[in-house]
Amino acid sequence: MEYLREVLTRQVGGYDQLPEVLQIFLPMLLACLLCLGLVALIPLIAIWAERKVSAHMQDRLGPMRVGGWHGWAQTIADGVKLLLKEDIIPAQADRLLFKLAPLVVFAGGFAAFVVLPFGESFIVSDLNIGVLYIAAISSLGVVGIIMAGWASNNKYALFGGMRAAAQIVSYEIPTVLAILTVVIPVGSLSMQEIVKAQSGSVFNWFIFQPVTFLAFWIVFLGTLAEVNRTPFDIPEAESELVAGYHTEYSGMRFAFFFLAEYANMFLVSALATTLFLGGWHGPGFLPGPVWFILKAMALVFVQMWLRWTLPRLRVDQLMHVSWKVLLPIAFVLVLAAGTLALI
Amino acid sequence: MSVTDVVFILTAVVTVGSAVVVVVSRSLIYSVFSLLFTFFGVAVLYVFLGADFLAGAQVLIYVGGILVLLLFGVMLTHRLYNLNLTTERFQPIAGTLIAAAVFVSISLAAFKTKWKLVGDRELEPTTQQIGEAFLSSYLLPFEIASVLLLVALIGAAMLVRRRTDV
Numbered sequence: 001m002e003y004l005r006e007v008l009t010r011q012v013g014g015y016d017q018l019p020e021v022l023q024i025f026l027p028m029l030l031a032c033l034l035c036l037g038l039v040a041l042i043p044l045i046a047i048w049a050e051r052k053v054s055a056h057m058q059d060r061l062g063p064m065r066v067g068g069w070h071g072w073a074q075t076i077a078d079g080v081k082l083l084l085k086e087d088i089i090p091a092q093a094d095r096l097l098f099k100l101a102p103l104v105v106f107a108g109g110f111a112a113f114v115v116l117p118f119g120e121s122f123i124v125s126d127l128n129i130g131v132l133y134i135a136a137i138s139s140l141g142v143v144g145i146i147m148a149g150w151a152s153n154n155k156y157a158l159f160g161g162m163r164a165a166a167q168i169v170s171y172e173i174p175t176v177l178a179i180l181t182v183v184i185p186v187g188s189l190s191m192q193e194i195v196k197a198q199s200g201s202v203f204n205w206f207i208f209q210p211v212t213f214l215a216f217w218i219v220f221l222g223t224l225a226e227v228n229r230t231p232f233d234i235p236e237a238e239s240e241l242v243a244g245y246h247t248e249y250s251g252m253r254f255a256f257f258f259l260a261e262y263a264n265m266f267l268v269s270a271l272a273t274t275l276f277l278g279g280w281h282g283p284g285f286l287p288g289p290v291w292f293i294l295k296a297m298a299l300v301f302v303q304m305w306l307r308w309t310l311p312r313l314r315v316d317q318l319m320h321v322s323w324k325v326l327l328p329i330a331f332v333l334v335l336a337a338g339t340l341a342l343i
Numbered sequence: 344m345s346v347t348d349v350v351f352i353l354t355a356v357v358t359v360g361s362a363v364v365v366v367v368s369r370s371l372i373y374s375v376f377s378l379l380f381t382f383f384g385v386a387v388l389y390v391f392l393g394a395d396f397l398a399g400a401q402v403l404i405y406v407g408g409i410l411v412l413l414l415f416g417v418m419l420t421h422r423l424y425n426l427n428l429t430t431e432r433f434q435p436i437a438g439t440l441i442a443a444a445v446f447v448s449i450s451l452a453a454f455k456t457k458w459k460l461v462g463d464r465e466l467e468p469t470t471q472q473i474g475e476a477f478l479s480s481y482l483l484p485f486e487i488a489s490v491l492l493l494v495a496l497i498g499a500a501m502l503v504r505r506r507t508d509v
Contacts, residue, residue: 128396129468135403
């Protein structure tokens with residue numbers, strides 16, 4: 001944001017004559033709009049990619065018509081359709097919470113984009129507690145999901161919400177512990193400091209170091225559970241719960257959930273990229289932000305690949321994996337990282 | 344009035360307002376959901392005091408952990424609407440006295456303390472300072488709190504254990 005302000009001061013004539021309040025708020029507003037653009041644009045691409053990836057894995061073609069080349073405009077057409085649909089609220093639903101829930105889910109995903117380090121100066125705000133902030137703010141999405149499940153007044157939606165609640169208390173602890181194994185050697189919670197600690201050669205990336213290599217898989221599995229993707233899509237299991245927490249949602253409110261889901265997929269992939277894959281570092285022929293988005297999108301592709309390959313876990317299997325397998329491993333990794341930091 | 348003041352007043356209104364809803368709402372689920380805004384408001388107040396780590400930890404633990412568990416518990420309760428949440432024994436005098444004492448002590452603490460606001464100084468990272476303070480001058484209280492949590496953890500595990508040998 002400081003960088004944005006500098007650019008504005010240099011490029012826009014008379015910018016420093018504006019009132020102080022505007023000088024502070026305009027970069028904030030611009031940065032927020034840029035983030036909002038990303039939150040809208042990335043899901044558009046990711047949804048189209050998911051349909052193509054799933055289609056090709058099942059020996060189909062997927063969308064081919066809309067827009068000409070491989071149906072690239074299909075998501076835009078679907079989005080317009082969703083926006084134009086009638087807004088339906090079930091008669092017995094809790095109207096206030098029903099309307100609030102998609103906003104809470106979306107706000108959680110959107111707020112987390114603020115600390116993503118796209119490049120050396122492409123970051124809205126490099127908070128001192130960046131990693132903690134992401135871990136904290138992303139729990140807002142789960143509260144929104146529970147809210148949606150409750151407000152719909154539908155048993156399938158309620159089951160979905162309760163499963164989401166049971167899921168977050170299981171995956172969050174091993175994930176945060178595994179993230180600590182990166183924070184300990186870096187000695188900072190700031191996203192940029194973590195990226196800078198991985199500069200130099202590719203082998204400085206945390207994924208290529210023994211302790212953090214194992215931590216990467218825990219973080220990947222934990223974040224997969226966080227965004228409710230297969231094999232952990234228990235809160236929205238189609239074959240058991242119709243659509244889980246968003247069963248009663250349609251039109252624009254459903255679009256919010258859908259956008260948030262894909263934005264969150266990118267978000268957790270970007271978090272893993274920052275922590276383990278060197279962030280925006282990469283060979284010089286491409287600029288930093290391009291590398292960052294490419295790496296994150298590669299992880300998004302892995303998430304899609306898993307979805308169309310693996311069956312779903314049961315609720316108790318998820319509990320077992322989180323509490324009895326990942327948590328002990330994460331504790332050992334934190335101990336190992338601490339010991340390594342001491343010597 | 345500066346921008347900071349406006350933001351502070353908005354935060355204070357949201358925090359106190361949602362806290363009032365928590366107390367007076369007739370529906371348990373509304374109480375729990377408005378607790379979400381109270382927790383966030385308190386986190387923002389921590390930021391105003393320059394305690395960034397505390398703010399992050401507040402949201403992580405209270406929203407991500409405690410609120411979700413509360414919601415989970417509330418959803419397993421029946422009869423959520425129009426609950427009559429009063430105790431069997433009504434003690435107006437003792438209640439008023441205790442409430443007044445709490446009010447006075449909190450007000451005294453709020454007015455006597457010299458708060459270090461963010462505007463007065465640079466926002467410096469507090470994470471390292473908190474860590475060092477825990478492991479040096481406040482080691483004993485920290486350890487006592489840890490042991491207490493461990494005891495609670497073992498107790499909870501004991502309670503939910505399947506009794507096979509009774």
